[in-house]
Amino acid sequence: MLRSIAARIAQALGLILAVVALNFLLIHITPGDPATVIVGESGAGDPELLEEIRAQYGLDRPVIVQLASYVGRVATGDLGESYFFNQSVSSLIANRLWPTVLLVATALTFAVVAGTLVGVFTARRPESPLSHSATVLALVGFSMPVFWTGIMLVILFASVWNLLPVQGWHDVSYTPGVLGNIADVAEHLVLPALTLGLIYLAQYSRLSRASMLEVLESDYVRTARAKGLSESSVVYKHALRNAIIPVVTVIGLQFGALLSGALLVETVFNWPGLGRLAFDSILRRDTSVLLGVLLVSSVMVIAANLLTDLLYTVIDPRIRLRERSRV
Incomplete structure (x- = not known):
C-alpha cells in the first residue's frame, strides 16, 4: 500500500x-x-x-x-513578482487561496451530500411522482450555465427579495470579532456556493440514482433483506457504501471543472479568490501571477485525484486486498 x-x-x-x-x-x-x-x-x-x-x-x-x-x-518555491501588483506572486496567491478553497469545499459538500440523498430517495421510489420531478429538476440544473445561474440568483435575491449580499465576501459594516466575521462570510458565501453547487448536485443525483438502482438489485442486498434487516439499514449501511464509489470517482475527475466554474462564479459575485485573480491577470497580461494561479490550480487537481484514489481503499476494503495481492 x-x-x-x-x-x-x-x-x-x-x-x-x-x-x-x-x-x-x-x-x-x-x-x-x-x-x-x-x-x-x-x-x-x-x-x-x-x-x-x-x-x-x-x-x-x-x-x-x-x-x-x-x-x-x-x-525553490519562488513564483516570481507581479508586474501589476508589484508584490510577490506567492503572497498574492496565499491571500486569495482561502476564499477559493472555502467556496469550492462548500459547493462540493453541498452538491455531494444533497445530490446523493436525492439520488438515494429517487432510487428507492423510482416510479413515484417525486422521483420523476427530481429527475426533471436535475436535468434542468445540469443544463443551466453556471454564470447564467449566478446572474439569475443575483436578480432574485438582490433585486426582487433583497435578502442576501451579492458581492465580495465581507460587508463594510459587519460586526467585529470572530463570530461576526464568520457570520458575515457565511452570508456572502450562500449565493456563490449555491450557484457553483447546483450544476454538480444535478450530476451527482443522477449518478447516485443510477448506481443505487444497480446496487439494490445485487445478491448481497437481497440477502440482507432476507435476514430481516430494516430497510434503512440495508440502504444506508450496505447499499450506499458501494453505490457511492462512482460518485467519488466523478468528484476526482471533475475537480478541475469545479475550479473552472469557480472562476466564473467569482467573477459574477466579485468573490476575492484565485479565479478572480486569474481573470484580472489575463486582462492585465500579468503572466507571473497567471502562471502561479495555474500551478496552484494544477496541484489542487492532482492532489484531489490522489485523494480520490486513497478514498477508494476506505470505502471499499476489497481494493485494499487487491493492492496487497499485487505487492
Missing part, C-alpha cells in the same frame, strides 16, 4: 513538472508583450525603455532559457 502511494506521488510530481512547462510555453506563445503592460501606456512608445524592461525581467532571453530559469525558481 505504501509502495503504491509513493509511486502515485512520484507520478504526480512528474505531472506537475510537465504542467509547469506546458503552461509557461502556452502563455509565452500567445500574442502580447508584458513589457508594454509593465511600463504602461505612457511609456509604451519608448523603444529604449521597453528594451530596458525586457532586460530587467529577462524577457529578452530565448524562451527555453526563460523556461529553465522559471522551473528552477518554482522548484
Whole structure:
C-alpha cells in the first residue's frame, strides 16, 4: 500500500513538472508583450525603455532559457513578482487561496451530500411522482450555465427579495470579532456556493440514482433483506457504501471543472479568490501571477485525484486486498 502511494506521488510530481512547462510555453506563445503592460501606456512608445524592461525581467532571453530559469525558481518555491501588483506572486496567491478553497469545499459538500440523498430517495421510489420531478429538476440544473445561474440568483435575491449580499465576501459594516466575521462570510458565501453547487448536485443525483438502482438489485442486498434487516439499514449501511464509489470517482475527475466554474462564479459575485485573480491577470497580461494561479490550480487537481484514489481503499476494503495481492 505504501509502495503504491509513493509511486502515485512520484507520478504526480512528474505531472506537475510537465504542467509547469506546458503552461509557461502556452502563455509565452500567445500574442502580447508584458513589457508594454509593465511600463504602461505612457511609456509604451519608448523603444529604449521597453528594451530596458525586457532586460530587467529577462524577457529578452530565448524562451527555453526563460523556461529553465522559471522551473528552477518554482522548484525553490519562488513564483516570481507581479508586474501589476508589484508584490510577490506567492503572497498574492496565499491571500486569495482561502476564499477559493472555502467556496469550492462548500459547493462540493453541498452538491455531494444533497445530490446523493436525492439520488438515494429517487432510487428507492423510482416510479413515484417525486422521483420523476427530481429527475426533471436535475436535468434542468445540469443544463443551466453556471454564470447564467449566478446572474439569475443575483436578480432574485438582490433585486426582487433583497435578502442576501451579492458581492465580495465581507460587508463594510459587519460586526467585529470572530463570530461576526464568520457570520458575515457565511452570508456572502450562500449565493456563490449555491450557484457553483447546483450544476454538480444535478450530476451527482443522477449518478447516485443510477448506481443505487444497480446496487439494490445485487445478491448481497437481497440477502440482507432476507435476514430481516430494516430497510434503512440495508440502504444506508450496505447499499450506499458501494453505490457511492462512482460518485467519488466523478468528484476526482471533475475537480478541475469545479475550479473552472469557480472562476466564473467569482467573477459574477466579485468573490476575492484565485479565479478572480486569474481573470484580472489575463486582462492585465500579468503572466507571473497567471502562471502561479495555474500551478496552484494544477496541484489542487492532482492532489484531489490522489485523494480520490486513497478514498477508494476506505470505502471499499476489497481494493485494499487487491493492492496487497499485487505487492
